[in-house]
Amino acid sequence: MSGLYGRIQQPWRRSSITFDLSRLVLCVAVITSILCIGGIVWIRRLTGGLQRVPNDPFDNTFASYLQGRTSHSIWHEDYQSFIHNAIPVPIHSHNDYSHRMPLFEALGSGCVSVEADVHLYRSELYVGHKTARRREASTLRAMYLEPLKRMIDAQNTDITDGDWKGIFNHAPKQTIILLIDHKTSGPETLAELQAQLQPLRDLNYLTYWNGTHRVMGPLTIVATGNAPFSSILALNSTHRDIFFDTPLAHLPSIHDDYSTSTPSYTYNISNSYLASTPWHLLRTHPYPIYDNQLPQPLTASDTDIFASQLDQAKPRGLVTRYWDVPRKPENIREIAWRELVGRGVGLLNMDDMGVVRARARGWGRVVVDQN
Numbered sequence: 001m002s003g004l005y006g007r008i009q010q011p012w013r014r015s016s017i018t019f020d021l022s023r024l025v026l027c028v029a030v031i032t033s034i035l036c037i038g039g040i041v042w043i044r045r046l047t048g049g050l051q052r053v054p055n056d057p058f059d060n061t062f063a064s065y066l067q068g069r070t071s072h073s074i075w076h077e078d079y080q081s082f083i084h085n086a087i088p089v090p091i092h093s094h095n096d097y098s099h100r101m102p103l104f105e106a107l108g109s110g111c112v113s114v115e116a117d118v119h120l121y122r123s124e125l126y127v128g129h130k131t132a133r134r135r136e137a138s139t140l141r142a143m144y145l146e147p148l149k150r151m152i153d154a155q156n157t158d159i160t161d162g163d164w165k166g167i168f169n170h171a172p173k174q175t176i177i178l179l180i181d182h183k184t185s186g187p188e189t190l191a192e193l194q195a196q197l198q199p200l201r202d203l204n205y206l207t208y209w210n211g212t213h214r215v216m217g218p219l220t221i222v223a224t225g226n227a228p229f230s231s232i233l234a235l236n237s238t239h240r241d242i243f244f245d246t247p248l249a250h251l252p253s254i255h256d257d258y259s260t261s262t263p264s265y266t267y268n269i270s271n272s273y274l275a276s277t278p279w280h281l282l283r284t285h286p287y288p289i290y291d292n293q294l295p296q297p298l299t300a301s302d303t304d305i306f307a308s309q310l311d312q313a314k315p316r317g318l319v320t321r322y323w324d325v326p327r328k329p330e331n332i333r334e335i336a337w338r339e340l341v342g343r344g345v346g347l348l349n350m351d352d353m354g355v356v357r358a359r360a361r362g363w364g365r366v367v368v369d370q371n
């Protein structure tokens with residue numbers, strides 16, 4: 001009897017096990033799917049970044065003004081006060097010409113440094129990343145040199161004694177850095193730039209090296225990309241007003257001379273202004289030095305070579321700049337910025353001006369007629 005019972009019961013038992021198993025598999029599948037979807041949502045949130053900020057005064061003020069207008073043709077004198085009232089922040093507006101309002105948005109967000117890629121074509125400099133559109137409106141002159149001149153003019157109408165006032169009212173001695181990335185052949189492009197700067201040079205708006213000192217002005221021109229260091233050195237040595245963007249990851253040079261009490265460096269304030277490197281070559285700490293590997297005490301040369309990038313730039317009088325700083329996910333970006341700014345980095349490259357306004361709090365206030 002028990003044998004028969006067992007034989008009858010067994011298929012039932014097996015099927016109930018099968019039933020339980022399939023339910024379990026279903027449960028696991030559902031839970032896994034929910035976790036996956038949750039994970040995807042979370043990752044999207046992380047990588048989404050803070051592209052546009054709710055109630056951003058810049059967007060509130062200019063959104064309607066922007067409609068139907070393009071790039072720098074929207075320039076409007078009434079809104080200059082927005083720029084002059086911005087709080088300057090140590091941010092470099094990367095690929096600035098690609099923004100909705102080139103130059104204006106960067107300065108209005110408080111950036112003290114902007115970048116334009118230039119292409120030389122038939123004695124004209126056109127602004128653009130790969131190939132610049134050869135239109136009158138996209139020349140370096142129209143997009144940057146002339147608007148900057150107008151802005152500096154507006155700040156210096158009643159200053160006569162050779163003094164100057166910069167673009168930001170909150171930091172009148174803050175210079176604006178215009179980083180010109182030479183996309184075409186270096187020496188020729190630099191020569192054209194040198195010629196186009198003449199109106200600003202005549203007004204004494206440019207920072208320059210006078211042979212013994214660097215004399216600051218409201219605008220500092222820095223050349224990068226194909227611009228050769230030798231061409232910068234070949235500029236007038238008693239009035240040099242284009243400076244080099246040095247490689248921060250390779251600052252010490254074999255031509256540096258440590259034999260004097262204040263060493264003489266190849267890259268110094270007479271020829272360079274910025275020292276830049278991508279984020280992945282960042283070194284904010286000195287190299288670890290092990291006791292028996294080097295003579296003690298260290299020579300001036302060793303101390304310099306093993307120093308952190310920030311400590312190498314300092315005695316050379318250069319402003320450090322990091323580019324390709326992580327943008328996403330948002331939390332990594334914020335940690336990277338805080339860490340770098342906390343360590344005294346000169347400039348950080350940014351593409352998203354909305355984030356600069358939200359995080360750096362550099363935006364201006366519009367003081368247009370309220371009638």
Ligand SMILES: *[C@@H]1O[C@H](CO)[C@@H](O)[C@H](O)[C@H]1NC(C)=O
Pocket residue numbers: 210211212213214215
């Ligand atoms: C260069 O600038 C410094 C500081 O402003 C000044 O003392 C010096 O006389 C200037 N040199 C020349 C040659 O103009």
Ligand SMILES: *[C@@H]1O[C@H](CO)[C@@H](O)[C@H](O)[C@H]1NC(C)=O
Pocket residue numbers: 236237238239
């Ligand atoms: C260099 O600059 C000085 C001062 O502005 C000027 O007097 C001199 O003529 C310039 N030299 C050349 C070769 O352009």
Ligand SMILES: *[C@@H]1O[C@H](CO)[C@@H](O)[C@H](O)[C@H]1NC(C)=O
Pocket residue numbers: 233263264265266267268269270271
């Ligand atoms: C600055 O650099 C130039 C060119 O590399 C060099 O001739 C000059 O001696 C340096 N000046 C100082 C003060 O280090």
